Amino acid sequence: MARELLAGWGRTAPSAADVRRPAGVDEVVAELAAAPARGAIARGLARSYGDAAQNAGGDVISTLGLGGVSWADKAAGLVRAAGGASLDEVQRFLLPCGWALPVVPGTRHVTVGGAVAADVHGKNHGRDGSFARHVADLRLAMPTGVTTVTPVGDPDLFWATFGGMGLTGAVVEATLRAARVETAHVRVVARRAGELDAVMAAMAAKDGRHRYAVAWLDATAGGRSTGRGVITWGDPACLADLPRARRRASPSRSPLVVPPRRTVTVPAWAGAAGCALPGAGVVALNRLRYGRAPATDTIGVEPLDRFLFPLDAVAGWNRLYGRAGFVQHQFVVPYRSAEVIRMALERFRAAGCPPALAVLKRLGTADPGPLSFPMPGWTLAVDFPAARPGLAAVLDDLDELVAGAGGRVYLAKDARLRPELLPVMYPNLDRWRAVKRRVDPDGILTSDLARRLRLAGSPGNGGGASAGAAVAAAPAAGAG
Amino acid sequence: MNDAHGSPQTVVVFGGTSEIAHAVLARLAARRTRTVVLAGRHPTALDAVADELRAMGVTTVDTVPFEAAATEEHASLVDDVFARHRDVDLVLIAFGQLGDQAVLERDPAAAARLATVNYVAAVSVGLAVAARLRDQGHGNLVALSSVAAERPRRSNFVYGSTKAGMDAFFRGLGDALRGSGARVTVVRPGFVRTRMTAGLPAAPFATTPEAVADAVVRGLETGAETVWVPPVLRWVMAVLRHLPGPVFRRLGDR
Numbered sequence: 001m002a003r004e005l006l007a008g009w010g011r012t013a014p015s016a017a018d019v020r021r022p023a024g025v026d027e028v029v030a031e032l033a034a035a036p037a038r039g040a041i042a043r044g045l046a047r048s049y050g051d052a053a054q055n056a057g058g059d060v061i062s063t064l065g066l067g068g069v070s071w072a073d074k075a076a077g078l079v080r081a082a083g084g085a086s087l088d089e090v091q092r093f094l095l096p097c098g099w100a101l102p103v104v105p106g107t108r109h110v111t112v113g114g115a116v117a118a119d120v121h122g123k124n125h126g127r128d129g130s131f132a133r134h135v136a137d138l139r140l141a142m143p144t145g146v147t148t149v150t151p152v153g154d155p156d157l158f159w160a161t162f163g164g165m166g167l168t169g170a171v172v173e174a175t176l177r178a179a180r181v182e183t184a185h186v187r188v189v190a191r192r193a194g195e196l197d198a199v200m201a202a203m204a205a206k207d208g209r210h211r212y213a214v215a216w217l218d219a220t221a222g223g224r225s226t227g228r229g230v231i232t233w234g235d236p237a238c239l240a241d242l243p244r245a246r247r248r249a250s251p252s253r254s255p256l257v258v259p260p261r262r263t264v265t266v267p268a269w270a271g272a273a274g275c276a277l278p279g280a281g282v283v284a285l286n287r288l289r290y291g292r293a294p295a296t297d298t299i300g301v302e303p304l305d306r307f308l309f310p311l312d313a314v315a316g317w318n319r320l321y322g323r324a325g326f327v328q329h330q331f332v333v334p335y336r337s338a339e340v341i342r343m344a345l346e347r348f349r350a351a352g353c354p355p356a357l358a359v360l361k362r363l364g365t366a367d368p369g370p371l372s373f374p375m376p377g378w379t380l381a382v383d384f385p386a387a388r389p390g391l392a393a394v395l396d397d398l399d400e401l402v403a404g405a406g407g408r409v410y411l412a413k414d415a416r417l418r419p420e421l422l423p424v425m426y427p428n429l430d431r432w433r434a435v436k437r438r439v440d441p442d443g444i445l446t447s448d449l450a451r452r453l454r455l456a457g458s459p460g461n462g463g464g465a466s467a468g469a470a471v472a473a474a475p476a477a478g479a480g
Numbered sequence: 481m482n483d484a485h486g487s488p489q490t491v492v493v494f495g496g497t498s499e500i501a502h503a504v505l506a507r508l509a510a511r512r513t514r515t516v517v518l519a520g521r522h523p524t525a526l527d528a529v530a531d532e533l534r535a536m537g538v539t540t541v542d543t544v545p546f547e548a549a550a551t552e553e554h555a556s557l558v559d560d561v562f563a564r565h566r567d568v569d570l571v572l573i574a575f576g577q578l579g580d581q582a583v584l585e586r587d588p589a590a591a592a593r594l595a596t597v598n599y600v601a602a603v604s605v606g607l608a609v610a611a612r613l614r615d616q617g618h619g620n621l622v623a624l625s626s627v628a629a630e631r632p633r634r635s636n637f638v639y640g641s642t643k644a645g646m647d648a649f650f651r652g653l654g655d656a657l658r659g660s661g662a663r664v665t666v667v668r669p670g671f672v673r674t675r676m677t678a679g680l681p682a683a684p685f686a687t688t689p690e691a692v693a694d695a696v697v698r699g700l701e702t703g704a705e706t707v708w709v710p711p712v713l714r715w716v717m718a719v720l721r722h723l724p725g726p727v728f729r730r731l732g733d734r
Contacts, residue, residue, distance in 0.1 A: 003617070003659070003660070005659050005660075005661060010484065012483075012484035012485075013481070013482050013483060013484055013486075013618075014618075014661060015617045015618035015661040016614075016617035016618065016659065016660050016661035017617055038616070038617075050484065051481065055617075056481070056567075056616055056617035056618040056661055057615055057616040057617035057618070057661075058617070323703070324701075324702055324703060325484070327484050386484050386485065386701075387701050387702045387703075389698070389701075391485070392485040392487065392511065392701070396511075415483060415484035416483040416484045416485055416487075417483075418512065419489075419512075448481050448618070451481045451567060452481035452483060452489070
């Protein structure tokens with residue numbers, strides 16, 4: 001055990017913690033029971049962008065020693081995965097049998113525990129909801145032992161864990177409902193649109209017609225081209241969609257085998273360099289990408305993992321932003337407030353910080369997690385070099401706009417939200433806090449994110465103490 | 481906790497009546513800072529600053545009596561502050577005196593007192609703070625040094641030597657804290673127009689507390705180890721440092 005300096009994927013605000021590496025579930029419980037005054041938090045593959053899997057001065061419990069995927073019920077597609085198993089591992093287990101994970105985020109390199117804690121969503125939220133919708137039960141480690149949590153047995157705890165950022169217990173196992181697939185490919189339709197309204201109109205027009213829908217936006221374009229982008233729709237490909245040669249189920253060329261993928265790796269020294277992506281390069285790359293996209297609907301077939309996990313083509317891409325790291329910002333606004341998306345793009349440009357990457361999606365019906373991010377509306381995800389002058393103020397102003405419109409930011413990506421806005425953006429926060437107090441009265445599970453946003457209600461260790469409606473009636477209860 | 485832009489939520493200032501510290505706090509209060517601890521010598525002056533901070537939206541202001549020369553009390557004072565305000569995100573070392581060079585040259589005891597305040601006290605406070613930051617696994621320490629630390633000048637070498645000592649100390653402390661989650665930033669302003677320099681002729685590249693504060697906040701954003709105000713002084717001093725003695729003295733005489 002040693003102090004290690006830990007950061008999120010965005011590499012901002014690192015902090016030091018004592019890292020524990022339990023090899024089994026019992027050891028996780030033991031570590032939690034022995035947690036120091038500054039508490040403990042589970043950490044998987046560390047792909048949350050901000051400080052969710054950091055716990056300065058306390059313990060960080062790596063879940064990577066908890067691996068393994070097995071069938072709970074093969075005929076029904078029920079799969080049991082350890083909290084430290086990656087979605088990549090689960091997907092590789094499922095695909096050869098003709099099953100797949102129904103909801104995955106933009107990278108395979110997240111753990112099952114992390115996917116639960118962030119309640120991740122994919123390009124198919126409108127159709128399939130968030131990760132939570134496909135989880136039959138969870139096993140949560142607490143200092144007192146391990147509990148199996150189901151949506152029927154303890155719905156409050158079950159739902160509070162999705163989006164709960166690991167603060168309601170360490171997820172050591174989950175039973176997932178897989179979806180049937182015929183092939184490991186996606187039938188893709190893509191076209192570009194010259195400005196934001198056209199992008200949104202095209203996406204709205206095909207709402208529900210395809211399983212997947214996503215738009216990449218050229219956020220460096222301004223004026224009449226503001227928000228121009230390339231929209232991609234997709235559906236799981238059936239056998240008939242594949243070229244004849246790939247349809248045969250020979251061991252080497254099965255339609256369910258994911259073809260090997262070429263990836264490049266950003267060298268480690270890039271992460272120590274002072275210089276981030278040069279602005280001119282970002283503009284050129286965006287322009288090139290837009291220019292090369294087809295002007296009208298164009299159909300193709302792509303391997304599933306290339307379609308679902310575009311971020312995984314470049315390993316260590318977070319180092320591209322250099323020493324100071326980057327801020328990934330994702331927010332959602334209800335459909336009636338769609339204009340906030342345009343205002344955001346215009347403000348970024350006006351402030352001299354156009355994002356290097358911008359992705360627009362439509363989200364559908366929310367799942368019941370009180371801290372779960374997705375809600376019906378437009379969601380925009382953008383990347384910025386963290387040290388860009390003026391960025392802090394632009395994002396703060398945008399937060400006010402988003403909160404005023406009834407929207408919210410995604411906590412798995414947050415590294416900078418003003419804590420006062422949290423209860424505005426997550427109106428069910430008090431319900432979540434009540435569960436947190438019940439299952440973790442001593443506030444053992446805490447993190448830098450929990451402290452920064454005062455998630456559990458007290459500015460102290462992120463646990464125990466109180467806030468919200470329950471306290472309004474009895475102010476003396478606020479023993480911080 | 482500090483956010484991705486280095487904006488702290490809880491700030492402790494040693495030298496709570498410093499005008500530069502005041503300007504820094506005004507900027508931080510506009511961001512995330514809601515708790516401020518002001519440590520200083522003059523309780524009434526601290527109370528006045530505290531009132532202004534509350535008006536800026538700081539919800540908790542704590543004033544703490546702090547005597548720089550009483551170095552044996554520093555460790556317990558620092559421990560007490562950290563115990564009462566958990567998770568101190570930023571510690572600003574802003575105390576120091578300029579002194580009158582002519583007087584100091586005639587009065588060795590006064591010169592020693594200046595050295596105690598500017599250097600010895602910075603060492604004891606700095607080490608006590610570093611221990612607490614190491615425990616909590618995060619936090620920034622910003623030390624206000626001076627360009628005078630770069631090369632002694634005839635006209636203020638007693639002050640310059642104290643700043644050279646504290647400057648070297650905090651740079652070394654920053655190296656010692658690498659990997660601990662804590663970070664040190666040394667700020668080297670040129671001539672700053674404040675109460676401390678009132679009545680003195682302004683040196684070239686003179687600046688203001690506001691400009692220093694902007695540079696400090698920017699330094700927190702970028703994670704800079706040294707911050708020069710104005711930035712051009714980095715290059716000016718790089719040249720001055722290497723000038724032959726006779727040339728440097730002639731420049732200094734003017």
